[in-house]
Amino acid sequence: MSFDKNQTTGRPRLAALQQGAGALGLAVLSAGALAGNPGACAAIADNTERLACYDESVGRPHQEAPPPAAAVPLAREPSALSKRWELDAEDKRGTFLITPYKPTYILLGRWTNSANRMPTSPNPANALNEPVDVDPVEAKYQISFKTKLWEGLVGRHGDLWLGYTQQSNWQVYNKSFSSPFRETGYEPELMAVFRTNLDAGLGFKVKMLSVGLNHQSNGRGQPLSRSWNRLMLQGGIERGDFALMLRSWKRFEETASKDDNPDISRYLGYGDLQAIWRLDAHELSFNLRPGFSSRGSAQVDWTFPIHRNLKGYLQFFTGYGETLIDYNHRQSTFGLGVSLVDWL
Numbered sequence: 001m002s003f004d005k006n007q008t009t010g011r012p013r014l015a016a017l018q019q020g021a022g023a024l025g026l027a028v029l030s031a032g033a034l035a036g037n038p039g040a041c042a043a044i045a046d047n048t049e050r051l052a053c054y055d056e057s058v059g060r061p062h063q064e065a066p067p068p069a070a071a072v073p074l075a076r077e078p079s080a081l082s083k084r085w086e087l088d089a090e091d092k093r094g095t096f097l098i099t100p101y102k103p104t105y106i107l108l109g110r111w112t113n114s115a116n117r118m119p120t121s122p123n124p125a126n127a128l129n130e131p132v133d134v135d136p137v138e139a140k141y142q143i144s145f146k147t148k149l150w151e152g153l154v155g156r157h158g159d160l161w162l163g164y165t166q167q168s169n170w171q172v173y174n175k176s177f178s179s180p181f182r183e184t185g186y187e188p189e190l191m192a193v194f195r196t197n198l199d200a201g202l203g204f205k206v207k208m209l210s211v212g213l214n215h216q217s218n219g220r221g222q223p224l225s226r227s228w229n230r231l232m233l234q235g236g237i238e239r240g241d242f243a244l245m246l247r248s249w250k251r252f253e254e255t256a257s258k259d260d261n262p263d264i265s266r267y268l269g270y271g272d273l274q275a276i277w278r279l280d281a282h283e284l285s286f287n288l289r290p291g292f293s294s295r296g297s298a299q300v301d302w303t304f305p306i307h308r309n310l311k312g313y314l315q316f317f318t319g320y321g322e323t324l325i326d327y328n329h330r331q332s333t334f335g336l337g338v339s340l341v342d343w344l
Contacts, residue, residue: 080278080344081207081236081243086148086159087195095148100341101163102144103285103301105313107335110140110169114331119224121328126223126260134182135174140335142167153192161212163189169323183323187216189232200237208236214249218324225260226324228252241278243344247271266292267320267328276343281305283342295320295330303339313339 041053082088084100093099117131143166150160165187172179191212198206210233217227230249237244248271256262272289287299297319303311318332 079207079238080241081238082195084344085161085193085208085236087193087197087208092151093148095151098145098147100144101146102142102165103303103313103339103343104143104145104341105141105303105315105337105339107140107313107315107337109337110138110315110333110335112136112331112333114329116326116329116331119325119329121223121226121260122262123256123259125257126225128223133174133177135171135177137173138182139170139172140168140337141170144341153194158192158194161189161191161193163191165189167323183218183325185216185218185324187214189214191232191234202239204237204239206235207238208234210234210236216324224325226264226327227260228264243276245274245276247274261324261327264327267295269296274343278342278344281311283344285343289319289321291320297321303342306338311339311342313337 041050041057044050044053079088079091082091086092113136115134115136117134118128119132120127144164146161146163148159149162152158153160166184167187168184169182170179171177171182174180189212191210193208193210196206196209200206212232212234214230214232215227216230218225220226229252231252232247232249234245234247237246250270251265253259254262269289269291272287274285274287276283276285282305283301283303285301287301288296289298290296297317299315299317302314304314306312313336315335316333320330321327322331322333
């Protein structure tokens with residue numbers, strides 16, 4: 001039997017074509033079956049591919065899922081103590097910047113019901129023998145600032161601050177006595193301040209704790225010299241526009257012959273409390289300093305708007321220790337002037 005060689009070689013090609021056509025037909029039939037049967041998509045494991053299958057089965061164009069929305073950070077609750085002491089990371093400003101500490105103000109008039117014309121002390125070297133000419137009306141001013149010396153005392157926690165406060169009582173209206181400065185108090189401080197941010201309940205937070213060294217003196221010679229040195233502990237609590245500063249101190253004792261005011265702790269006590277409220281453009285503060293046998297003091301300060309950035313300042317004090325020279329002298333004073341820097 002004879003056969004054509006071309007016929008022999010063409011049979012495998014024909015078989016391959018038939019096999020490919022069958023596979024193509026099977027794929028087309030499978031796709032058509034899938035389009036008519038959405039339930040078949042459930043077998044697809046990948047979420048994106050399964051969604052695309054469902055869209056195709058119902059004739060809907062496939063759309064990519066939108067990317068997840070970026071998380072919006074929660075707004076930080078504003079903190080007046082943090083801004084004042086740079087406690088939170090957002091309020092850090094670096095070192096050696098001059099910033100406010102205590103209030104800075106000028107009282108154009110300060111009246112007392114009991115001018116101290118005969119300052120005394122248990123140390124005989126610090127007692128006057130005759131009274132001095134003191135007018136019950138005078139001016140008074142205070143300046144106060146601080147600067148950060150070191151940021152991150154322990155790891156990233158705690159800052160070292162240097163503070164300075166100066167308060168002067170000026171007999172500016174006492175023309176018969178050449179308008180002298182009756183008293184000036186100098187108060188440098190070195191403070192290590194730590195952020196705590198502890199929940200104290202009722203919305204209050206213990207925001208800060210500090211420990212420091214405090215020197216206070218009037219820089220005068222005998223017999224009018226007054227001074228003392230203290231170890232200070234302080235805690236700051238706040239809630240919204242209210243802040244509470246609690247201080248406790250321990251005096252460094254001196255030898256009897258060099259102690260200008262050996263009984264000062266009996267009058268100025270071992271601590272004080274400073275409460276501060278911010279009410280819109282107003283600020284009201286109250287200081288209470290307990291002493292022994294009702295020898296403490298209380299002071300109220302109020303700043304209020306006058307015109308734009310100009311603020312008025314009103315101060316009322318009663319008790320002992322308005323100044324160092326008056327540490328053991330009881331009086332009540334009232335002053336009115338202008339405020340340059342508030343507590344908060």
